[in-house]
Structures are given as C-alpha cells and as structure tokens.
Amino acid sequence: MQLVCPAGNLPALQAAIDAGADAVYAGLRDQTNARAFPGLNFSDDELRAGIAYAHARGRKVYLALNTYPDSVRLAQWFAAVDKAASFGCDAIIAAEMAVLDYAVRTHPRLPRHLSVQGSATTAPALRYMHERFGIARAVLPRVLAIAQVERLCESAPVPLEVFAFGSLCIMVEGRCQLSSYVTGASPNRHGVCSPAKFVRWHESADGHRSVHLNEVLIDEYEPEEAAGYPTVCKGRFDVRGEIFHALEEPTSLNTLELLPRLAQAGVAALKIEGRQRGVAYVGSVTRTWRAAIDTYYAAEARAWSVQAAWQKTLAAHAEGHQTTLGPYHRHWH
Amino acid sequence: MKLSLGPLQYFWPRERALAFYRAAVRWPLDIIYLGETVCSKRRELGTGDWIDLASELAESGKQIVLSSLALIEAESELGVLKRLIEHGDCWIEANDLSAVQLCRERRVPFVGGPSLNVYNHAALAMLCDDGLRRWVPGVEQGFALIRELRDAVRAAGMDMPELEVIAYGRLPLSWSARCFTARAHDLPKDQCGFRCIDYPDGLPLATRDGAPFLRINGIQILGEEVTDLGPELPGLRELGVDILRLYPGADGMADVVAHFDRARASILPLPAIGSRNGYWHGEPGMRREG
Numbered sequence: 001m002q003l004v005c006p007a008g009n010l011p012a013l014q015a016a017i018d019a020g021a022d023a024v025y026a027g028l029r030d031q032t033n034a035r036a037f038p039g040l041n042f043s044d045d046e047l048r049a050g051i052a053y054a055h056a057r058g059r060k061v062y063l064a065l066n067t068y069p070d071s072v073r074l075a076q077w078f079a080a081v082d083k084a085a086s087f088g089c090d091a092i093i094a095a096e097m098a099v100l101d102y103a104v105r106t107h108p109r110l111p112r113h114l115s116v117q118g119s120a121t122t123a124p125a126l127r128y129m130h131e132r133f134g135i136a137r138a139v140l141p142r143v144l145a146i147a148q149v150e151r152l153c154e155s156a157p158v159p160l161e162v163f164a165f166g167s168l169c170i171m172v173e174g175r176c177q178l179s180s181y182v183t184g185a186s187p188n189r190h191g192v193c194s195p196a197k198f199v200r201w202h203e204s205a206d207g208h209r210s211v212h213l214n215e216v217l218i219d220e221y222e223p224e225e226a227a228g229y230p231t232v233c234k235g236r237f238d239v240r241g242e243i244f245h246a247l248e249e250p251t252s253l254n255t256l257e258l259l260p261r262l263a264q265a266g267v268a269a270l271k272i273e274g275r276q277r278g279v280a281y282v283g284s285v286t287r288t289w290r291a292a293i294d295t296y297y298a299a300e301a302r303a304w305s306v307q308a309a310w311q312k313t314l315a316a317h318a319e320g321h322q323t324t325l326g327p328y329h330r331h332w333h
Numbered sequence: 334m335k336l337s338l339g340p341l342q343y344f345w346p347r348e349r350a351l352a353f354y355r356a357a358v359r360w361p362l363d364i365i366y367l368g369e370t371v372c373s374k375r376r377e378l379g380t381g382d383w384i385d386l387a388s389e390l391a392e393s394g395k396q397i398v399l400s401s402l403a404l405i406e407a408e409s410e411l412g413v414l415k416r417l418i419e420h421g422d423c424w425i426e427a428n429d430l431s432a433v434q435l436c437r438e439r440r441v442p443f444v445g446g447p448s449l450n451v452y453n454h455a456a457l458a459m460l461c462d463d464g465l466r467r468w469v470p471g472v473e474q475g476f477a478l479i480r481e482l483r484d485a486v487r488a489a490g491m492d493m494p495e496l497e498v499i500a501y502g503r504l505p506l507s508w509s510a511r512c513f514t515a516r517a518h519d520l521p522k523d524q525c526g527f528r529c530i531d532y533p534d535g536l537p538l539a540t541r542d543g544a545p546f547l548r549i550n551g552i553q554i555l556g557e558e559v560t561d562l563g564p565e566l567p568g569l570r571e572l573g574v575d576i577l578r579l580y581p582g583a584d585g586m587a588d589v590v591a592h593f594d595r596a597r598a599s600i601l602p603l604p605a606i607g608s609r610n611g612y613w614h615g616e617p618g619m620r621r622e623g
Contacts, residue, residue, distance in 0.1 A: 068452040070478055071485035098455035118430075119450065122405050125430035128437070132459070143510035148406055171554075172404055175448055176507040178547075180473045181556055181618040184611075188450065189473065214617060217540040238539040239517045239549065246538055246549070247513060327510040333522040 001262070002269035003293060004062070004161060005286045008040045008276055013050040013061075015283040020290030023060035025093060026050060027191075027275065031073075032080045033064040034117055035275040036191030044083065051088050060090035064275075066115035068096045068174075068188040078102045085110045091136065095119075095174060100133035113161070114138040117174040117188070123155040130157040137161055137268060141173045146258055146328045150265040159268030165285060166273020167319055168253040168326050170233050178232040183214045194231045228320055252318035253326045256289075257306050259296055281317050288313045334570070334597045336590065337364035337497060339580040340400035340426065342505065342550060344529035347377040353581065354386060358393045360587055361594040364576060365390055366426055368400040368417065370446075372512070372551045373410045375529065380413045384420050391422065400426035403448045404508045404552065411435075424466065437463040447471050447499060448508070452478075454485035457494070467495035469578060472504045475613040476568050483572060495575045500562040501589055501607060502580025503535065503548055503555040504618060513549040533583035546619075556619060561607030563596050568613075 005021035007013035016024045027033030029041040042050060047063075054061045063084040069077040077099050084092045085107040092110060094100050095117035103112050114120055114129050116139040129135045139161045140149065153160055171178070173187075180186030183198045198214040207223030211230040218235035221227045228234055228250035237246045253273070255262065262270065270293070272285055288310050296304045315321050326332050338357055341350065357365060367390070368383045369375050378386070387397045399417045402410055414432055418425055418441050427433045428446035436443040444467040451457050457468060470479055479498070486493050514536055515525040529536075535548030535555055548555040559582065562569060569577070577597070579589055589606065596603045611620030 068450060071453040071455070071482050074453055074455065096450070096452065096456065097459050098453050101455065101459065120430055122411060122429075122431040124411065124434040124438075125405075128430050128434035143404065144406055145510075151408070170511060171507040171509045174450060175403070177471075177473055177504075177618065178507055178554065180612075181504070181506050184615075184617040184620075186473055189452070216546065216619075217542045217544070220541055236541060237546065238541060238543070239536060243541055246517060247509075247554075248511070330523065331521055333511050 001267060001293060003286065003289055004269050004271045006166075006272055006275040006277065006282060007050065008035065008274075009042065010046045010050055011279050012275075012277075012282045014053055015279045016286050017054050017057055017059050019283045019286035021059060021286050023062055023090065023269070024050075024054060025062040025064050025275070027064045028080055028083070030076070030080075031067055031189075031191045032077050034066050034115075034187055034191045035064075036067075037276055038196070040276060044087075047083075048087055055088070062091045062093050062113065063089045064093045064115065065099055066093050066095045066117045067191045068117075069099065070189070074098055078106075081107065081110075093139065097132070100129070100135070104133050108134075111136040116141050116163070119172055119174040121172075123152065123157070126156045126158060139163075139271060142169055142253065143172055143327050145330050145333070146261055149267070149328070150261065153265040153267060159266075161269035161271050162255075162262065162267055163253060164255045164262075164270035164272060164289065165314060166252055168248065168251060168324065170248040170326075182216050182232060194229070199230055226320060249322065250320040251322035251324050254311075254314050254318065254323035255325060255328055256292060256310060256314065258325065258328055259292055260302075260304060263296060277317075284313055285317055334574065335363035335576045336361065336593055336597065337576050337578045338362050338366060338590070339499070339502065339578045340366040340368055340370045341581045342371060342503070342553065342555065343533055343535060343581070343583070344372070344375045344527070344551065345377065345533055346530060347382075349533075350378055351386070353586070354390060356587065357590075358390050358395065360590040362395060362590060364396045364398060366398045366400045368426075370400045370403055370428055371553045372529070373402060373407065373413065374525065374527070375551075377530070380416050384417070387420070387423050397423050398426050398444055399423045400446065401428050401432040403428040403446070403505075404510070405429055405431045406510065427465075433460065433463060440464065442466045444497070445469060447505065452482075454482050454489055454491070457482070457486065458489070458491055461491075461494055465494055467497055467576070469497045469499065472499065472506065472618065473612050475610075475615050476565070476572065477615050479572055493573065496573060497576035497578050498562065498569060498574045499560070500569070500577035500579060501560065501593065502582060503557070503559055504610070504612070505553055506547070506556055506618075507554045509552050512552050513554065514551050517549060558608035558610075558619060558621065560610035561605050562610060562613060563593065563607075564602045564605050565613060566596055566599075566602045
C-alpha cells in the first residue's frame with residue numbers, strides 16, 4: 001500500500017520524500033490544480049528539481065491537474081499535461097474529461113489517475129473513466145463507508161486510492177458550490193475554496209472576534225476560543241433556533257485505525273491531504289504514516305495495533321486538534 | 334422555448350407528491366422530470382411508483398424524464414438506477430457518471446443533469462457520443478460561460494444538444510454523505526425518522542446575525558434564494574436556450590408555470606417573481622443586487 005503525500009512547494013516535497021513518502025503530489029502555480037493558493041505550488045524549475053529529488057531516491061511525483069477548464073482555457077490545461085510528460089512526472093491526477101482525453105491521445109504512456117474531484121463513487125462511474133480514458137488509478141471521494149470501500153475494491157476496474165488523513169471536505173469533492181455561491185471563486189473552476197482575499201476578521205475591544213467571507217458571517221468566537229479557517233462548511237449557523245456547526249466541526253480525517261482493513265481490502269494507496277500545509281506538518285504526518293504502514297506489514301497477522309504516540313502526533317496536526325473517522329464510520333453520516 | 338418541471342428536490346408525503354404531479358400534468362409544461370435525486374431513503378414514492386407515474390403522465394403527451402440520484406454510494410442505489418434505465422420508455426436525467434455509463438452501455442438517451450460537471454465543449458462532445466441529447470449546465474455556469482461553450486461547439490463544427498437552463502427555484506449547491514437534516518435533529522442518518530418530510534421547502538439555515546443563507550435538504554445544500562431568470566429572457570433567447578427548467582417549490586407552482594408560460598410568449602421580459610441569480614451575471618451566486 002503506497003503512501004502518497006502532499007507537496008505544496010519544494011521544501012515540502014523534500015520533507016515528504018525524506019520522511020518516507022512513496023509518492024508526492026504537486027501542482028503548478030496556476031488554476032490547473034485544486035490548491036491554487038498564493039505562495040503555493042511549483043514553478044517549472046522547482047517541479048523539475050522536485051522530480052529529480054524524488055527519482056534519485058526511487059520515489060514518484062504526480063502532478064495534480066484536477067480542476068475543470070472552460071472551453072477558452074483548455075489550451076492552458078493541455079500545456080500543463082505536456083509539461084507533466086516532458087518533465088517526467090510519473091502520473092497526472094485529473095478529473096475533467098477533456099484533460100484526460102487530451103492526455104490519453106497525446107501522451108498515452110503517461111499514467112492517468114482520476115482525481116477525487118472527478119466524483120466517481122461507483123463501479124460504473126469508474127468503468128466509464130477506465131473505458132474512456134484508460135485511467136490507471138482512481139482517488140475516491142470522501143463519502144463512502146469502510147464497508148462500501150471494501151466492496152468497491154472488489155468491483156472497481158482499477159486500483160483505488162483513498163484519503164487517510166487531513167482536512168475533511170464533507171461535501172462530495174467536485175460537487176460543492178458553497179464557496180462560489182458566496183465568493184464567486186470555486187474549487188472546480190478556480191482551484192480554490194473560500195479564498196483568503198474574501199476573508200475579513202474583526203476583533204472587538206473585549207476580545208470577541210467575528211469572521212466574514214465576502215460579507216457572510218461564518219462564525220463568532222469568544223476571546224479565548226480557538227478559531228479555524230472560515231470555510232462555509234465549518235462555520236456555525238442558526239438552524240431551528242440553535243447555533244451550532246450545522247454542517248461540520250473543524251476537524252480532520254484520521255483513518256489510522258482502519259489501516260488493516262484498507263490494506264486487506266486491496267486499497268492501492270493512502271493519500272495524505274494538505275498541500276497548503278508547511279514542512280513540519282508534511283514531515284511529521286508522513287513519518288507517522290510511514291511507521292504505521294511499515295509496522296503493519298512487518299507484524300504477524302492481526303498483531304498490529306495503533307500506537308498512542310502516532311495518534312498524538314496526528315492529533316497535533318489536525319484541525320482544531322480533533323480527528324474523526326469521518327464518512328468511513330457509519331455513525332458520522 | 335419549452336418549459337420543464339425539474340425533479341422534486343424536497344421530500345413530500347406520497348399523496349401530496351401525487352396530487353402535485355396530477356395537477357402539473359395540466360399546466361402549460363412540455364417536459365416533466367420525475368424521480369428521487371437526493372436521498373435513496375425517501376420512499377414515499379418508490380421506484381415502481383415513479384415508473385408508474387411516468388407511464389400515467391406520459392399519456393398527456395408531455396415528455397417524461399426519469400431523474401437519477403446525484404450521489405450513488407450503495408449497490409441498492411445502483412439497482413434503482415438500472416430499473417429506471419431498463420424501464421425503457423423514458424429518457425434518463427443522468428446526475429452522475431454511474432448513470433452516464435449505464436445509459437451508454439444500454440444505449441439509452443440521456444439528459445446531462447446539472448451536477449455532471451460539463452465545463453467545456455470537448456467534454457460535451459464526448460457525452461454526446463455516449464448518448465447525451467440534452468444538457469443542463471451546472472449552477473455556476475452563467476450567461477457568458479454558456480455562450481463561450483456554445484461558440485466553441487459551433488467553431489468545432491458540432492451541433493449543440495438541446496440546452497436547458499435552470500430558470501426558477503433554489504439552486505442545488507452541494508451534496509454530502511452526511512445528512513444535515515438528521516444532524517440538525519441530533520439523529521443518526523440511519524435512524525433519521527425521515528424528518529425531511531417536515532420541510533417541504535427545505536430546512537432554513539441562517540447566519541448568526543440572522544441573515545437567511547442556505548436551505549438544508551437532507552444530504553443536499555441549496556441556496557436560500559429562489560432564483561428567477563425570467564427577466565433575463567432576451568439573453569436566454571440569444572443563447573438559443575431550448576428549455577427553461579422550473580424547480581418545484583411547496584407553494585404556488587401553478588402560478589410560477591403560468592408566469593413563465595406568459596413570459597415565453599412575450600417579447601418584453603416580465604417582472605421578476607424571484608431573486609436575481611448572481612451566477613448568471615458571472616458573480617457570486619447569492620449576489621442579489623447588480
């Protein structure tokens with residue numbers, strides 16, 4: 001089971017490789033990927049350097065090209081596919097049909113992974129992407145329960161990659177317009193969710209804080225209360241006269257305790273979320289999962305168990321220091 | 334320009350839903366979409382009921398389309414999808430790739446629903462090869478984006494499929510594995526008690542300063558605003574829009590349909606009966622003022 005880790009920039013890529021990632025995923029410095037944040041991602045030279053660093057150590061680099069180009073912008077995405085091929089990326093991670101079609105026609109030997117943004121949750125949906133574009137792997141949206149993941153591993157035409165740790169999109173990836181409804185900037189079209197330029201914090205004299213996203217009040221905080229990044233899905237709202245996290249608390253996905261089931265189900269790769277996070281996060285989280293996976297494969301059958309130190313490290317890097325099994329666990333639904 | 338009644342996004346009691354459609358079949362609509370698109374647990378009307386209703390309403394001469402779930406997770410949900418497709422008499426509204434693939438494998442024509450993520454002419458062309466006959470752009474695709482795509486279709490020497498635009502109703506914004514209605518009642522999804530049935534227009538969600546913002550509808554989130562593209566009819570005509578989609582709301586749908594029937598016959602646009610749709614103007618969807 002491969003460990004696939006986030007690389008928001010070259011130092012993070014190196015940290016992930018050094019900490020034991022089998023592969024890293026990265027994006028170019030434009031809207032062709034779903035983490036198009038200021039100050040993040042790779043120039044051409046940095047990407048070349050990152051690929052060289054990974055390949056020298058026998059690891060892989062995947063290029064995320066997982067946004068949805070409009071007709072007039074297709075050429076930019078096609079050029080990015082060309083770049084992935086000419087730089088020697090080991091795969092592209094794409095969601096959009098025209099991008100995948102271009103890749104299979106132009107660079108048939110460059111493997112294509114279906115991005116989580118492709119919203120494929122069933123065997124027929126995966127069959128479509130496999131028959132049409134010859135995808136070699138698919139990343140599943142964070143919606144399926146563990147038993148559903150296990151069944152899909154049996155019926156899917158391609159190996160599956162699942163999210164193991166990191167910030168939790170609670171909506172089906174590729175199917176969420178909450179950010180664009182409020183700001184006009186969308187994950188699908190612009191590679192961003194709740195961009196920072198629309199975020200406005202206000203602190204009162206008594207220490208109370210409020211945060212707006214483009215004039216919509218997302219949350220208010222007591223003076224000592226921890227505050228998270230204001231995405232719509234993790235704000236507090238009034239429903240039926242009660243104020244609460246109506247959609248989801250600020251919390252991170254952590255599937256460590258499911259590692260044996262995911263391995264036994266035949267999951268091909270575990271993905272760590274967090275290209276927007278720093279070197280400390282990437283290094284620490286990667287090292288922890290590397291240890292967990294290696295220990296699992298070295299252990300006698302069923303002798304593996306979660307170590308408290310691993311969970312402590314992961315919790316320290318989680319949103320609000322909270323973790324959840326999320327949709328893998330039926331009670332979350 | 335034709336008028337369609339989009340699939341019912343909310344969960345209504347069986348008798349209410351049946352009465353609604355038996356009235357709707359007498360309204361000046363050309364197309365009626367039937368079926369459950371949000372949650373497979375909603376079974377006031379089961380798959381067999383929807384198929385029977387489709388047969389009954391088809392006698393009116395209106396086109397009946399069976400809509401599929403936007404999010405399919407379970408084998409049983411795939412089974413429902415297969416039944417809808419194998420029914421054979423109706424087109425399918427494919428709201429995810431599972432439906433596209435099953436229609437493609439069985440050579441059943443389909444409508445590409447608004448959650449399908451078609452953003453450019455090349456993707457649209459591939460789906461047309463697969464059997465797509467009509468396309469409903471996603472909610473964030475407004476006038477300029479649709480025009481660009483249409484122009485690219487023409488420049489490539491292709492024909493546009495029928496173009497259907499969401500003209501009235503609350504916009505579907507997102508889907509989740511989680512049920513937010515159950516969460517608001519502190520119930521697990523598997524023991525939700527079908528509480529959606531208490532909210533025939535969705536469960537209102539407001540910001541902490543009291544501004545209405547979203548509607549919770551089971552696993553789906555809708556915008557609060559009931560959007561209305563009636564005032565945009567000149568632009569809709571310029572785009573070559575074939576069909577205006579009107580999403581069912583709990584009250585006054587007969588009047589809404591009558592309004593759009595007058596609007597399509599009128600040279601001048603009629604006054605708005607709902608909110609401005611910011612997306613149509615290339616702005617945040619919820620922006621009400623131009």
